[in-house]
Amino acid sequence: MSTIQVDKTIDARGMACPGPLMNLIGAIRQGQVGQVFEVLSSDEGSKTDIPAWVAKAKHELVEFVQDSGYAHFIVRKAR
Amino acid sequence: MEEQERPLSLVLFSGTDDKLTAASVLAVGAAAMGRPVNIFLQYYALDAFRAGRLHEDHKLSPEATGEQAPIVRAHPGQHWSDLLHQAKDVGEVDIQACALSMDMFHLKREDLDGLVDGIEGVAAFIASAAEGQVVFI
Numbered sequence: 001m002s003t004i005q006v007d008k009t010i011d012a013r014g015m016a017c018p019g020p021l022m023n024l025i026g027a028i029r030q031g032q033v034g035q036v037f038e039v040l041s042s043d044e045g046s047k048t049d050i051p052a053w054v055a056k057a058k059h060e061l062v063e064f065v066q067d068s069g070y071a072h073f074i075v076r077k078a079r
Numbered sequence: 080m081e082e083q084e085r086p087l088s089l090v091l092f093s094g095t096d097d098k099l100t101a102a103s104v105l106a107v108g109a110a111a112m113g114r115p116v117n118i119f120l121q122y123y124a125l126d127a128f129r130a131g132r133l134h135e136d137h138k139l140s141p142e143a144t145g146e147q148a149p150i151v152r153a154h155p156g157q158h159w160s161d162l163l164h165q166a167k168d169v170g171e172v173d174i175q176a177c178a179l180s181m182d183m184f185h186l187k188r189e190d191l192d193g194l195v196d197g198i199e200g201v202a203a204f205i206a207s208a209a210e211g212q213v214v215f216i
């Protein structure tokens with residue numbers, strides 16, 4: 001993984017769809033523009049849902065990394 | 080999400096926990112993606128929204144086999160009522176009780192959980208569905 005400064009990590013591993021996405025939405029709503037959020041998710045649905053929501057809500061998916069058994073999503077709040 | 084999206088309108092007829100959960104997942108997803116969601120509660124689904132009874136065991140649909148039922152019950156997803164609270168929190172979600180079903184089961188507004196926003200007739204529901212899809216569950 002690259003060395004992006006993460007402001008908040010959301011460990012949603014073990015949560016069922018759409019839990020990880022909903023936790024990300026909640027964190028982004030409370031955060032400041034420019035802040036970077038990391039979501040850890042073992043839910044397969046997150047791989048399609050998080051990029052779809054980030055694009056729709058006009059934030060930025062900075063990085064996606066598949067680890068063993070779970071994925072990291074790095075999202076910057078853009079507005 | 081600035082432009083107005085077409086609403087997604089769900090008619091909830093079945094009152095079993097599996098169908099209520101599946102419907103609530105659709106609702107929270109649509110709400111998160113910026114679509115207004117209208118939910119119309121009829122028959123057995125309306126009964127599941129009675130005050131103080133949301134967390135009762137509402138059983139599973141008849142299509143759940145003896146082998147599947149314990150798997151569904153053991154799945155650690157969120158309760159459907161929590162998903163609906165999240166849907167209302169992130170988006171525009173309006174939950175209305177069908178006036179006919181209210182009458183059928185002799186229910187009054189105060190008999191329903193606070194998740195329910197009001198009571199309406201079918202024409203009002205169809206009007207709010209407008210150009211969006213209507214899904215019957």
